[in-house]
Amino acid sequence: MVSLTLNGRLVDVEAPEDKPLLWALREDAGLLGPKYGCGIAECGACRVLVDGQSTPSCVTSLGAVAGRTVVTVEGLAAPDGTLSAVQQAWIDEQAPQCGYCQPGFLVAATALLERVPDPTDAEIDAAITNICRCGTYPRIRRAIHRAAALRAEG
Numbered sequence: 001m002v003s004l005t006l007n008g009r010l011v012d013v014e015a016p017e018d019k020p021l022l023w024a025l026r027e028d029a030g031l032l033g034p035k036y037g038c039g040i041a042e043c044g045a046c047r048v049l050v051d052g053q054s055t056p057s058c059v060t061s062l063g064a065v066a067g068r069t070v071v072t073v074e075g076l077a078a079p080d081g082t083l084s085a086v087q088q089a090w091i092d093e094q095a096p097q098c099g100y101c102q103p104g105f106l107v108a109a110t111a112l113l114e115r116v117p118d119p120t121d122a123e124i125d126a127a128i129t130n131i132c133r134c135g136t137y138p139r140i141r142r143a144i145h146r147a148a149a150l151r152a153e154g
């Protein structure tokens with residue numbers, strides 16, 4: 001069993017410490033937002049925030065996040081359901097196509113904007129290494145710029 005703060009709540013996840021975090025989240029915590037893509041930290045579909053850092057959950061063990069703060073795509077909105085600026089911008093720009101990879105993009109974009117509030121295209125391309133088979137990259141870039149503007153408006 002591992003205790004952690006997950007999407008704002010202190011939880012005990014009943015799974016072995018060496019279980020990959022992705023599968024502990026999906027199978028034991030019931031959070032299906034993080035997706036399996038490559039399993040080798042390349043595609044980004046499984047990304048979650050660990051203490052605010054965008055982290056591939058496929059190669060992170062459950063034990064490695066003991067006592068830490070994990071946020072999945074399900075935890076990006078405020079407790080009252082208000083969407084984050086990134087989520088709102090994703091809708092405004094209609095960023096997803098099939099949607100499979102998008103939870104990881106939302107997480108990576110959230111982490112980027114915390115670090116770089118108004119990123120350039122080059123900074124976006126350097127920071128967001130997620131892979132999208134549908135090729136949503138131009139929309140993602142637009143959505144991140146829009147999210148930056150929304151955040152600046154407060």
Ligand code: FES
Pocket residue numbers: 035036037038039040041042043044045046047056057058059
């Ligand atoms: S499934 Fe984790 S990075 Fe691809």
Ligand code: FES
Pocket residue numbers: 096097098099100101102131132133134135136
């Ligand atoms: S939206 Fe389809 S794989 Fe990214």
